[in-house]
Amino acid sequence: MRRQRPERLVRSLSVSGMRHSYMEHYNISRLVRNVILYHVAAMPGFLAESLPPDASLYPAPGTAIAAEDGEVLLTILRPEVNLALWHRPIPEDFTQGLAPLLAHAPFCAEAEGIVGEATDQLAARLPCPAPLDLLLDIRRLAVAFSVLAECDGRARLRLEAITGPGCPRWHADAVGLRMLCTYRGAGTQWLCRQGGAALARTLPAGPHRAAGQMAPGTVAVLKGERFPGNAGLGCIHRSPPAGAARLLLCIDQPGRIPVA
Numbered sequence: 593m594r595r596q597r598p599e600r601l602v603r604s605l606s607v608s609g610m611r612h613s614y615m616e617h618y619n620i621s622r623l624v625r626n627v628i629l630y631h632v633a634a635m636p637g638f639l640a641e642s643l644p645p646d647a648s649l650y651p652a653p654g655t656a657i658a659a660e661d662g663e664v665l666l667t668i669l670r671p672e673v674n675l676a677l678w679h680r681p682i683p684e685d686f687t688q689g690l691a692p693l694l695a696h697a698p699f700c701a702e703a704e705g706i707v708g709e710a711t712d713q714l715a716a717r718l719p720c721p722a723p724l725d726l727l728l729d730i731r732r733l734a735v736a737f738s739v740l741a742e743c744d745g746r747a748r749l750r751l752e753a754i755t756g757p758g759c760p761r762w763h764a765d766a767v768g769l770r771m772l773c774t775y776r777g778a779g780t781q782w783l784c785r786q787g788g789a790a791l792a793r794t795l796p797a798g799p800h801r802a803a804g805q806m807a808p809g810t811v812a813v814l815k816g817e818r819f820p821g822n823a824g825l826g827c828i829h830r831s832p833p834a835g836a837a838r839l840l841l842c843i844d845q846p847g848r849i850p851v852a
Contacts, residue, residue: 674815674827682809689723697753697837704748707734748844764826767816777838779806782829
């Protein structure tokens with residue numbers, strides 16, 4: 593994945609009242625920052641709303657950063673971070689609006705291309721009409737992801753209703769960046785440990801006391817084994833144990849896997 597080097601660089605980035613100096617480590621273009629913040633601000637109010645400025649920033653040792661501010665997603669570009677978590681509450685009426693989709697579980701709809709066109713294609717491939725707020729959220733998250741991953745306005749989208757165990761074993765993805773959001777049901781579990789895919793293969797499949805779990809609505813950007821300089825350090829994660837149906841959005845860089 594190529595790294596663009598624009599002349600104007602952002603020297604620091606505010607996240608929930610805390611500032612991180614990045615110039616010593618890597619460059620973030622003002623375009624990346626502004627486009628992401630624009631689309632976060634344009635989301636349905638309840639999805640984009642920031643919590644008060646004293647909302648905590650929760651750094652997990654070495655690899656994960658989480659906050660209640662969408663700007664935290666930019667921290668995935670820090671070389672020592674392989675998981676960025678944006679905590680967002682989802683109101684009950686939004687959750688209830690997803691019931692018709694989940695009534696058709698299991699299903700998996702995929703689309704790839706320019707974000708706007710891919711979102712329309714995804715909607716057409718769902719088993720029933722999706723709520724407008726859901727489609728708007730998917731589109732805006734896809735735009736933000738495309739900027740982060742430098743995909744020239746393109747993305748691969750997958751929305752699936754899962755009734756089984758999904759990917760129950762710990763693993764690290766063979767991707768550059770990946771975005772996940774569970775809209776309903778149990779969220780993805782993750783470990784804040786270095787070691788990537790090699791370590792993940794040695795971990796038992798049972799409960800892990802150090803595992804974190806994403807809440808519904810949380811937006812996660814995971815750094816995989818194919819991100820430049822991240823071989824052997826991909827984010828270790830897995831699906832939660834089988835239970836009630838889950839509605840999961842996955843956004844990937846385009847071109848890696850043909851759309852079925």
